[in-house]
Amino acid sequence: MSLNPPRILLVEDEAIIAFDIFMQLKDLGYDAVGPVKTGERAIEAAGHLRPDLILMDIHLAGEMDGISAAQAIRTQFDLPCVFLSAFDGDATRERAMLAKPSGYLTKPFAECDLRTVIEDALANP
Numbered sequence: 001m002s003l004n005p006p007r008i009l010l011v012e013d014e015a016i017i018a019f020d021i022f023m024q025l026k027d028l029g030y031d032a033v034g035p036v037k038t039g040e041r042a043i044e045a046a047g048h049l050r051p052d053l054i055l056m057d058i059h060l061a062g063e064m065d066g067i068s069a070a071q072a073i074r075t076q077f078d079l080p081c082v083f084l085s086a087f088d089g090d091a092t093r094e095r096a097m098l099a100k101p102s103g104y105l106t107k108p109f110a111e112c113d114l115r116t117v118i119e120d121a122l123a124n125p
Contacts, residue, residue, distance in 0.1 A: 006122055009051035010034040011042040011069070012084070013061040017107070021055065024111050039064030046073045053121055058085040058096060071099045080125035082117055
């Protein structure tokens, strides 16, 4: 890891969950930014902040879900994204995989699993 910890943008619309994940990121030593609550804001924040990685909830408030936002971010900024979802149905997972994420975590998850998926995503964007 370089002198500066990797910057990770958190996209999560549920405040309590966002706070918990944000604190886990800080505890793991990452430069956590956000959270943002909508897909539209995620695209804006990705362009402005240029994070090293985005943790993206699939089901978000607003018109655009996390999968569509991740596809737009990958196309516009070529930034890696890890999906977070409490809904792990086959259809959701298949659609998410079409966006070519750098990882996928089913909520709830342990901090060690979060660290592993982040390290893998940063090593293989």
